[in-house]
Amino acid sequence: MDYLKKSSSISVSTIFKLSLILLCLLLVVVYFWKKRWLYYYSSILPGPFSLPFLGTVRVAFAGQKNIFPLFENLVKTCPLVWRVWIGNQLYVVTSRPNDIDKLLNNFLSKENILLYDFNEENLSSLFTSRVSVWKIHRKMINPSFNQQIINSFTGIFVKYANVLNEGFEQNCGKGSVDVLTMVWRCTLDTLFETLANVDPKLLRKGNDKFVCMILRYERLLTERFFNVIYHFTFFWKLSVLHKEVTQIVNDMFDHIKQLIDLHMKTKFSSIDSSSVIDAEVCNNNDNLKEKAFLNHLLTKELTAKEVLEETTFMFMAGSETTALTISSVLLVLSIYPEIQETIYEEQCSIFADIDKDATLDDINQMNYLERVIKETMRFLPPAPYLARDIEETTELNSHVYPAGSAALIPVWYVHKYPEFWPNPLKFDPDRFLPEEIEKRPRAAYLPFSYGYRNCIGLKYGMMSMKAILSTILRRFKIKPGKYKSIEEIEVEFHFVGKSKDGYKVAVEKRGN
Template sequence: MSFVQTAVGYMPLLWSAVLFCATVPVLVALRRWFRVFLMAQRLPTPKAHPILGHAADFASKEKFFDRALKWCKDFPIFHKTQILFHPLILVHSPEAVQAILSRNKHAEKGFIYKGLKALLGEGLITSKGSRWHAHRKLITPTFHFNILESFLDVFVRRSKELMTRLKEKEGTECFDISPYTQRLTLDFICETAMGTPIQAQSNERLEIVSAIHKLEEIGIYRMIRPWLLSDWIFMFTKKGREQIKYKNILHSFTDKVIKERKQLIEQQKKEEGKLAVVKEGEESDFGRKKRAIFMDLLIESSDNGNLLTDEDIREEVNTFMFAGQNTTQLAINYCLFLLGNNLEIQEEVFQELDSIFQGSDRDPTMDDLREMHLLERCIKEALRLFPSVPVIARTLTEDQPMGKHTLPKGADVLILPYVLHRNPEQFPDPEKFNPDNFLPENIKNRHAFSYIPFSAGPRNCIGQKFAMLAEKTILSTILRRYIVKSADTRESLVVVPNTVLVPKRGIKITLNSR
C-alpha cells in the first residue's frame, strides 16, 4: 500500500480528531455558561423583557443611573440583570461589595475590560493571576512618597501654563473647562510617565492624543456589543481595522520613547557611573534631586528584560497614561463644578489657601499641599458624588455565598460607585455636597467599603496618591486666582457612564479674578 493510500485511509480519523479538539473547548464553555445561567435564574431580579432582558436599561446611558438607583432601593444588597442571555449581577451594599473586592479570590476583571485590551494590553488594569501579582509588586515602589514628591515640579510648571491660557477666559462668558484640563492632565501624565511632554497644551503630537481616545471609543463600542468581544469576529469589521491603525500609532510612539530612554540611561550610567534614576531621595552630583520618571523606574526594575520585557513596560506605561489622565481630569472638573455651585464652601477653601500662602503668589510645596485639608475633603466629596470610574467589574472565580443565595462561579459582577456612594445609611442627605462627610469623626464609623472611588481591596488604584497630589496642585492654583461659578446646576448636569463618568455637555464655568 502506497504512502498516499495510507494517508487517505487515515483521513477520517484525522478529521475526527480535529473536530473533537475544536468541539471540546466549545462544549466546556457552554457547560460553564449553562451552570451560571441556571444558578442566576434563582437570584432576585427586576422585571425585564422576556428576550432582551435589561438591555434597554444599559443602552440608555443618560437614564442608567436613575434606573440603577431605583434597583438599589428595591434590592438593597444585590440583584441580577440580564442582557439577552448573559447574566450580570449588580451588588449595592458595602457588605456585599466587601465580599467581592476584599480578597484575591475574585481579583479577575470582568468581561467589559476586554474591549480595552488593544489600548492597555496586559497592564495592571487588565492582567490577572501571577502576572498581575508580579507586576503589582514591581510597580508599587514607583509610587513611593519620595518619587511622587519629585513630580511636583511638573505639576506646578504645567499648571502655570494652564493659567496663562485661562487668562483669555477671565471675566468672559461661560466656557467648557474640559478641553483645558484634558490637555493639562495629559501633559502631567506623559511627562511623569515617559519624561517627554506630549505638549498637548501646545497642540503638538495630537495624533498620539487622538489614538488614545479613539482606542477608548472603540473599546466602549465593543463593550455594548458583546458579539464583537470575539477578536476573530471583530478583526473583519471596519472598527477592527481602525483599532489596528490606532494601536500601531500608539505602540510605535511608546516603543520609540522606551528605546530613547534606555539609550539615555545607558549613556548616563557611563558618564556618571551610576543609575540615571535617583531613588529614595538621593542627590545627584550637582546637589539636587533628580526627577523620577515612571518609565525609567520600570526599565531599572526590569532586570534587562528578565522581569519586565519592553512590551510589558509599554503596556504599563499606556495603562498609566490612560487611567491617570482621564480620572485626574474628571476629578478636577467635577470639583470645580461643585465649588462653582457652592460659593460659600469655595470661599472657605480660598480662606484656607490664603492662610497657607499669606497672599503671595509663590509656588506650592509638598508641605503646603499637606495643609490643604478642606480642599482635600472637597476633592473626596466630589469623587463621592461623581466617581471618575463609574463601573467596577469582576468575574467570580468561585461560588460566592450572599445571604440565602449563592452567586455562581464565572458570573460577571458589577459594582457601581455612583450608586454605592449614595447610600443614605452611610452618607446622610446623600445628594448634598458636604465636604464634612470626610472629617475624621465622620469617617471612623463608616463602613470601609462604602466609599471606593479608587476601587478597594488588593486591586485598588495604585495611583491614587499621585492623583490627589496633581488635583490639589491645579485646583489650588485656580482657586487662588479666580472665583469660579458654574453655568449648570446639579439638576441640569447630565453624566453618562463610559470607561469614565463623562459630563455629556462638558463642565461650563465662568472665571472672575479675585
C-alpha cells in the first residue's frame, strides 16, 4: 500500500515537471514562430554570429568600454548593409545615404529600440516618445525655436561666454586642462536663462550637481543596454542600478522643479533687453516672451509631468551636445593651428575692436567658423548612432529591412565614407562651401539627425556655438594638450559619443 502511494506521488511529480517543460518549450516555439520572418531575413543578411536571446556574441560580452571599438571594426569590415542582434532585437545597419534618407523620413518610431526604450521608462520627451505624442509635442514646442526668438538670445550667449573666458584666463599657463566641464557649465547656464528666463545662480544646488547627475544617468543606462540580463524588466527592477537610476531621475526632476518655480515668479517679466545687444530684435518683446520655451510650454494643454519631463530632457540634451561640440572644436583647433589662425583672421575682419561683444550681425558673418564647427561634427558627431523602428517590411536597393527590426545608422562612418567625402581623414572646413554641399546626398551628413524627427534645437545650437567660440578664440590661443593628431582621439559610447581621454587643451592668452 505504501509502495502504491509512493508510486502515485512520483507519477504526479513527474507529470508536473514534464508539463512545465512542455509549457516552456511551447512558449519558446511560439516566441520563435512570431519572429520567424526576422530570423529568415536575418539569415540572408551578412553579419556576425548570433545566439538566440543572447544575440551577437561579441557584442553581448564586449562591455561598455569596448563596444565602440568593436562596432567600429564591424562597420568597417562588413558591407554597407548588414545585421547585428543585440539581445533579442535585430538591427539592420546601413551606411547608404539614399537608404538613410528614405528610412528616416518614412519611419519615425523609436518605441522598440532598447536604449531609447530604457530612457523612455524614466524620462519621456521629444527624443524618445511615441510618434503620436511626439507629433503633438513637437508642434507645440516648434514656435519656441523660430529664428527670431533665437536671434534675441545673442546677448545671453555672449554674456555667459564672457563668464567662461574668466575660467579660461585662470588656466592660462597651467598646462593642459579638460575644458568640457567649464564649457558645459556655460551651455547649461545659457539654456536656463534663454529658455526659462531664470538666473542659474538662484538655483540652490547649482548646475554642477545637475551635470554630475546627467553623466551618471547616461552611464547607468548604457550599462543596462550592454547587459542582456537587464533587458528583462523583471531582473532590472531587482537590481541596485535600477534604484540608483530612479533616485537620479527624481533628483533631476527636483532640480528642474526648482527652475520652474523660479520661472513662475518672473513669468510675466519681459526678456531682459539689456542682455540683447541687437535692439531691432526687441521690437516685439511681448510676443517673444510668450513664445520663449518654458513660458510657451506652460500655456499648452500638457500635464505637469509632461512639462517636467520635456523641460528636463531639453536641458540635459541641449547643454551636453552643445558643450561636447564646442569642446571638440577646441580640441581640433589645438591640433590644427593654421585653421585656428584662419578663424582669428575672419574675426579680425568682422570686429574693428577685437574685444567688442558680438552682435547678431557679427555672428551671421562668421562663415568660416561655422564651416569649422560643421567639419568638427563630421569627425566627432555628438550622436554617433541613430536608430528607428522598421514598422513595415521595406526593400531598398535590393536589401530588405524587415518589419519588427530596427535600422541602425553609424553616423560617424557615414561621415567618413570616401565616396561622399574624398580624403575623409583630412580636416577640411571647405567641404561645407555651398558648391561642395551640392555634390553630396542629403543624408550623407547627420550630426543633428535627419528628416521629420531631426533635432529641434539645431539653429539654437549653431548660433550659441558660434557666439561662444568667437568670444573664446578672439582672446585665447588653444594649444595641444593630450592629442597631437585627430586620429589619436578615441571615442567612448555613453549614450552620446565622447573623447575617451577627455578634452584636454592648453590655453594661452593672445597678445594685443
